[in-house]
Amino acid sequence: MNLDQSIEKICDILEESSYVVFLGGAGVSTESGIPDFRSKNGLYHKKQKRFMAFRPEYLLSNECLRKKPEVFFEYYRENLDARNVQPNAAHYALAAMEKAGQLEGIITQNIDGLHQKAGSKNVQEIHGTIWENHCMSCGKAYDVNYIFDSREEVPHCAECGKTVRPDVTLYGEMLPGRAYDNAIGMIRMADCLIIGGTSLEVGSAAQLAHMYHGKSLIIINKSKTRMEGKADVVVHDSIGAVLSSVTDLMGIGERAT
Ligand SMILES: [Zn+2]
DSSP: OOHHHHHHHHHHHHHHOSSEEEEEOTHHHHTTTOOOSSSTTSGGGOOOGGGTTSOHHHHTBHHHHHHOHHHHHHHHHHHOOOTTOOOOHHHHHHHHHHHTTSOOEEEEOOOSOHHHHHTOOOEEETTEEEEEEEETTTOOEEOHHHHHSOOSSSOBOTTTOOBEEEEEOOBTSOOOHHHHHHHHHHHHHOSEEEEESOOOOSHHHHHHHHTOOSSEEEEEOSSOOTTGGGOSEEEOSOHHHHHHHHHHHHTOOOOOO
């Protein structure tokens, strides 16, 4: 199957499906310029002198937040500030699909909020989000700027003085229960699953993908992915380019503004 044929096949599947779910990973955001964690240009391999003494997983771990909060917040502010990042063609295409009734919702591992920025409504963020933050003691909620713009090494709660942390799932922490439960519910209802921007090597996306027993499976990823043997369509290409071709062909491709 060449690319045009794959895109036609994807459109045919979407049109005959009644409950389509998109399960996405870091590859969806890399086209907006956000580095993923482990690939060659990813955060994991970025050399940052001040943080050389620590493993990257440690810098984004619950242990680091508790034991070395000043290091945690310095690393977090420097590497995870996505406030000014803009959605790409993949985000806009998925938002257009939802608006047109062709997509039930999105399950994402990304914490940047770009799907919502593009206009998507049903987004389950199974690793949390940088956009919500809370006091670790009294639970008071804080907006995204509170942490990124704070002049304190460790941001403190205005009410009780304890640490304010992002609602992002760190290494060593449980996934946010409600988002993960919603995600499982969607996976069980789906008769079409689109997996994009993740190689399904490890973790929660892989677990969710294995829970899927619906009719059709579409995989879009630049590199090879596990589960390709079970897929109806596999495309190794840019997710933004593929999804916007799909929405163009379906006549729903207007970009959100
Ligand atoms: Zn507090």
